[in-house]
Amino acid sequence: LAKAQGLALEETSQLSGLFKLEGTEGTGMDAGVRSVRKFTKVRVHTVAAVSESDLEAALTTMKQHLDESPLFDEVNTFASAVARQMQIRAIMAILVSMLAITGYIWLRFQSVTFGLAAVAALVHDVLIVLGMVAAVSALNGTSIGNLLQVNDFKINLSMVAAFLTIVGYSLNDTIVVFDRIRETRGKNPMITTNMVNDSLNQTLSRTLLTSLTTFIVVIILYFFGGEGIHGFAFCLTVGILVGTYSSIYVASPVLVWLMNRDNKTAAA
Template identity: 50%
Template structure:
């Protein structure tokens, strides 16, 4: 056993640290229950547009324009170069086009309204959608110039009883995108080209969220089985409690700060599970070894010795990882900032839980040397009794 002066009494603080952990968990759980998590575009559905500028993009101006347009949680980040911008919003862009169109129709009279939108028949490959308008004549709609070609493309008018049909070449998503590009060109003075426009439906988002949650639970179950097989069930309980502790606190921090939770953050949470488990396994391995070789000393003293022996390795690993994550958070750009922040929180909490949660559980469950004695082989007792 290490000299007494060199052994840090970690378990002397076990009750204080347990209280801190319980408080952090309660705050996180309450925040998750009351405020919830701000799910990002990957989970809620929304639109994503990639724009190409003919000059370096002015992100502050672009973000100001997006906010003025009333988009929900808009994000504008550089994508690939300083002239490529990725715009993400939780709105369906077609809703913006419909709102603008309905405002223009209302200006013609209170009875003029958009009644229906439907996809164009498959044999009309020239057009994308058909709008059905009531309360106005075809001549009124033509004269009001409600469907400028720059945004709607080619149009064709028709009648269905007392209603007017307008076939448009561009979909309403594309219409609003082109309108937004026009506003951005006017604000920035740049020429903008649409590179790509995508829509993520809420149904897809729900599926991603459910599968992500199942993946998280599956990872915890596999960890519990693995640790139980490699060590002993008390270690398994300690390891999984530490992982649950880490995950809930990371989620709680995102809930308290109102940060977007997307697939990159979910990947970071899963990475935190792996990192924290690796650190915990190193501690468990030393605990098991010392329980078998140290003849004297209480379980708390042996655990203190094991934690002291692994402390330098734990701190060095955590510090080097944190340095990389800080650089990634500061210089990595907005797209991966949530990922880097989740890992920063996770590594800090995971380092703490490897010492003061997993080891604390071992003391609480009264781990003894008998729990870690290798099983005796059949016939071994008779062989020992032979002369």
């Protein structure tokens, strides 16, 4: 008993020493006013326990309130409308550019046949690139797709810009070839395959070197340019190859066919 009383007295003295600590009275604007006080009382605040029935009643009331007046009155989906609008604008931009190109070549070469042949090659380029964008989506996630870094590309504004860039690049090569054909033709009303072959041989080195240097740039952009321009660089990579091919093997044969057909029709 004496030992227990000694322990109680020791704990009481320790608590008394704790409650005699000096503190600072006042907070906020009055925190600078200091006064020495003795802590004589200790107050402990506890949160009252909530019974399960009260909690269930509160949740039921809240659920009824949300059912009667939901947070969102309506949901509007505008993604399809925006995509449709962008699609229409992209098609209009490509059509207007091709009409402008036809008019320019018509004035440049004094014949609408040159313009139609050039536009036929440009349509070929755009359709081939668009088809490649759709075709590589099947390789997405495969080992070949991972090696080539192809994704499930979506048509966006940057890819539309790539299509227009391809149109301009392919047109530049086509005009160079057509200009040499016009010089070789002279005043001859007909365009023969020998004329076209000689003109292509004279411009072939220039076409291949220009395409090679441009292809090196776009292939670096494709592999190291980042996700933001990945689709743009893919379209340009395919477009450079297709545009070089079409200026030689599409535009020139179409020009020969159209010119000879018109001359035969006029002669008849």
